Amino acid sequence: MNGTEAPEPASARATEAPASERRILPVGDSALLVELPCAAEAEALHAELVRLRAAGVFPAVRDLVPAARTVLLDGLTEPVHQVAARLAALPVPPVPPRTHEVVELPVRYDGPDLAEVADHWGVPVADVPRIHADLEFRVAFCGFAPGFGYLTGLPERYAVPRHATPRAAVPAGSVALAGPYTGVYPRSSPGGWQLIGRTEAVLWDHTRTPAALLSPGSRVRFRILGEAA
């Protein structure tokens, strides 16, 4: 029941529901869970709710928690049936591609699973950093640990499985892959993702404002370190 850094890939069932379907599920007396057909729609709904909340329009809510293909609204102050009715009818534009600054993370691509990832991708080991660093990522959601972001942007053909047996300790700053996601471990913790490199960037520092380097919606690029050395 502890936090897991390894959710089921959302892309696996993106076609399960028709594109128009938005399920609104009850979560006790003051929360609602909106289930979307795919990860992109969940990201779009979360972005729109954040925008509407910031504008003071809607909804009055303590926590907006995006995840693989849901958005949780927790701590609603209005009656949930009213909020549910408004959510059902809410027009949601697609996420605009360039709304956030790009966070650049310098990475030394020397992770212990580089060869295994290259194997899964069917490319030479030396190509993995180039392919990964050429992509732009977006933080779809956070979880598992404070400041741990689930980054989307890896094409589906590059999805990799997690390790069957998680490592007892993954070092802080490890850049890792699992399913369709890239993640960076904010602190040393157990973990089952494939480690491809390390960054010196500090993902979480509670004395800093904001404490989290990455939050939902952040755009991220990885820069290859040590290539010229």
Add this chain to the structure above:
Amino acid sequence: MTDRALVVVRAGALTTVQDLGRPGHAHLGVPPSGMLDVPAGLLAHRLVGNPASAALLETTLNGVDLRPRCAVTVAVTGAPCPVAVDGRPAAWGAPVRVPAGALLSVGAALSGVRSYVAVSGGLDVDPVLGSRATDLLSGLGPAPLADGTVLPLGPVTAAPARMDLAPQPAPPTELVLRIALGPRDDWFTPAALRTLTTRTYRVSATSNRIGLRTEGPPLERAVTRELPSEGVVSGAVQVPANGRPVIFLADRPTTGGYPVVAVVRPADLAAAAQAVPGTAVRFVRGR
């Protein structure tokens, strides 16, 4: 000069600093944390004249011994337990004056799990994201107390309450949790939903601040595929692979990959925090 601090003489099994937690950061993966038995903690604060936002101590089963370096007013609430000042019995659930250098002993719980120890001025450890609470899942906030830990105290802002003994609910001998089904009740068989609301569970000894684990008949899934991680709330009744319901408490993760069959009414979570292992648990629908 008065040194406004407390010295921890005996830390106990697990004593943590708690307040009302750090809600509002779930999107960053930060659990709410905070005191589990909120009414008990807030009562302790009122008894010593602290604001609701102050920090106090939450003990687990066997209490804590403290030596304040300055004269303080304390109040012990929550799980009933013996209280003593320099070996002389003192009141539980009422303001108690402790002179500078005296030993405050908060004994083992006679019933229930968690006692709350509020000290006039509140505990003035450094806040993290606006809260001084120890979060055992993510490691935010101060470490659990150790023998010899020194805890700074804040300034006293109000006089203690003028009551002799405040009424408090007794810890539950049977834990009745009112639930609303959902969001994922449709992931379980109709028989499983009947089991949940008609059979008796027991509080597992593996329960902690993250969740109240139960033992009892497993709940059978109607949908057996894996659930993509989704946001969860405090009071969520999550059903992990072994089929036994877990009730999420304050140090819960912000997202979970097992289906949540129902949600416990927030008002019932204080009793859940005081249910000792082995306590019977019943889930009832509606109000």
